[in-house]
Amino acid sequence: MQDLAQDVLTWKNFYLSGRLQKPVRILVDNWDIRKVNKVNLKAATSAALLLSPSEFTEGDLYANICSLSYMGDLRMLFAEDKNKVKKIVQGSYELFRAMYKPLLQEYVAEGLLNCQHYSSQGVFKQDCGLSSTNYLFSSLPCIPQSQMAGGNLGSNGAGVATRPLISSRQEAANCVRRVLRRKVRASSVRQALSGFLAAGGSNAARYLAKKMSKSWKSRTLT
Template structure:
């Protein structure tokens, strides 16, 4: 269920930023969608802007909104773009920005970087955000980007099916999907609410059903009982092999590497793993490895892109949420 936010607010906020090079804009997070235990209507709103020409976009944005940038603004638009593209997950965030009487955070990513992450899961940083329902503010007319967004959802579904048993609830599946981008994220140990995935899914079951409805209806080897909210899947070697073949290339490479099977033919490795039903743990670990690498470097980059004072304030907000989440978990266990 979406948070009670005026939909015109997103459009007004978007109007503060350069539009010409922007191919896609979406909002996400607790400031947009309801999360159990975190329904403050004044939560910061998170945005991502995909732009075709980051140098041009940052030049215009720095002219229009210079105060949004940390001291890195002295690098100029080319320098900012180098930081954006070469470090972390290819995203440049400006955080704790006051806009239309709300606090916002916005990340800028090149359209090509976004496409690659959606298709191949290079970092899963933005791909993971688009596994969950988001509020599209500026819809892309780029067919390749639209197809990459759909492919990313398929990637999430096949990956999750490989990680799950034969019979599961809808909620369990959606928690697995939503949790992919948090798997291996060091911030889930220190800095994030431990109930985050549960709170996201539990508060937005209707949105998740809509988001994955067509895929659940059309995916082979599974049966979706809509009345009972249950899903059954075939985990025979043939089906496991078929699902592994659909994995994004970076995850495929991780699974093969982790398997330790010395064989030049990826298909042969998958055949062995499917026959022995040994793929589940390898897929889980592969996802963790991809996420672990990107979140650490992106978080370090965030200290510089936000500046020390904003980093301190932002970290305190995160720690407060983590403390409240831990308290909520203890209360639910004791009741």
């Protein structure tokens, strides 16, 4: 549970935190992880907004949130359905809405988002100015922020760490992509190796062959 809470709050490995950014069924919870996870959901929303254009649909935003934990995943290159993110969002759309609607309403109230209509598929416009960009960037956990800032968050002269400032929206988006791809790539390699060792060579090979076949079909079907 300590490892879970640490990853949710800091994105140290961005594995468990990535899982909890999507709808899951929690079976055992001694730490009230749903409350802890609110920090993770807000950070995921901020990261997805930084990767979104000035106007987007609610579904587009959920797809961006869902895709965060697949950036840099080696399996997405050859062993996963290319439409995996789209299918996850379509199959769990109302669950995504239940998770993220309070945060979207909060950002609307703060003036970061403008909701054109909120029916079955809301359409949003966001403020892409530098002030809003730095606000969203500051909502990300400290570990990815530190890595985006080259490992140094700086100091205000009194020994208190300060948040790095971003000079443009494009810089912020590129930082998010670079750091998350690196984290997800490392996690996906560890998971693949663990699965291979746990299942054994022959079982792992058969599983991989099935995944690759499914991935190939998704890329050849129009």
